[in-house]
Amino acid sequence: MLDKRVADVAAALDGIQDGATVLVGGFGLAGQPIALIDGLREQGAKDLTIVANNAGNGDTGLAALLKAGQVRKVICSFPRQVDSWVFDELYLAGKIELEVVPQGNLAERIRAGGAGIGGFFTPTGVGTLLAEGKETRVIDGREYVLESPIKGDVALIGAFKGDQLGNLVYRKTSRNFNPVMATAATLTIAQVDEVVPVGGLDPEAIVTPALYVDRVVEVGAREWL
């Protein structure tokens, strides 16, 4: 039977190239693929474009990846937070590029990337700085702005349980960006707390069907839960 399990985080991240666009799931700690992010720091790929909701908190996870100088550009909705000092310093020193995207447009651009949609007209952002220079159109009397799809070379996904085929389920609000990001990358890598036997996930409740996922690595229960 097909088996997408890999032995460890290093094997899961094998082959990620310099210059890659990496979609990183999670919202706060919930659903953040922390083992994979930490692994990417050790793996060493640089000149990366990171697509995520935030641009790192504190000194760990994404912030550590930024601090190590591996990230050229961040595409996110909310970089500035009370503990985003690593990003803030790099940004204000002109050492990192930033593309700010409204959170719903970010999710939909990634969804479009995964769904083969070439772009979409959205009312979000119309008449604001974030729509400047973009094509607009009036449809049924309402103004919309054209947004482009986002695709990744790699997606790092934080799921709850998976099977060896690559089916995934999430836990509570840790779903967030993960299911859409899983659809939108050439190489989708999922960390899961637990791998269960094939048939062990309720097919009515599988959120990410197996075909989106290329590698599954079991990292064990997260210590903060």
Place this chain on the structure above:
Amino acid sequence: MALTRDELAARIAADIPYGAYVNLGIGAPTLVADHLEPERDVTLHTENGLLGMGRAAKGDEIDPDLINAGKIPVIAEPGHAFFHHADSFAMMRGGHLDVCVLGAFQVSVTGDLANWHTGEPGAIPAVGGAMDLAIGAKQVWVMTDLLTKDGTSKLVAACSYPLTGKGCVSRVYTDRAVIEVGPNGARVLDLFGTTLEELNELTGLELTQ
């Protein structure tokens, strides 16, 4: 007397229709949740993927996988549902939420909202879900003090800060007054310990009732 923050939250809660689906923005609007009476059957949406959000979690209830859009641990009400970010913002953008309550730097009499960016040099822009929320409910209400700390009116003829959304706000709840705003201009719906003349003096506008 002008209303306290809590009294204002209670007033907004009382105006939310029975059975409404509601998103409360980060900051002061979250106070509205404390004043929603259970028999009004209001369901709270949080954009990080939960419909049926409850109050902040305490003690053993705290679960880092169950948080709100402000990343605060919450509980979930019976009958809640989880969904991913694209679905969550589709609920919003698609007009399926009845009311959204947001904070503001400025609101114009025509309903323009500025609440994400001061536009000052060196300010790091961070929008989050603000622009999506601003255009994403059937009714978008603003909850704010009428005046900034230095006494400037947040209700203005035209916003000077970068916009979050154009013509998106329908009602502004402040500690001094409730004001309807929109394409036909502003109209004062209610005054709290303030006369219309005083309100016009504070805002520099020519509001009517």
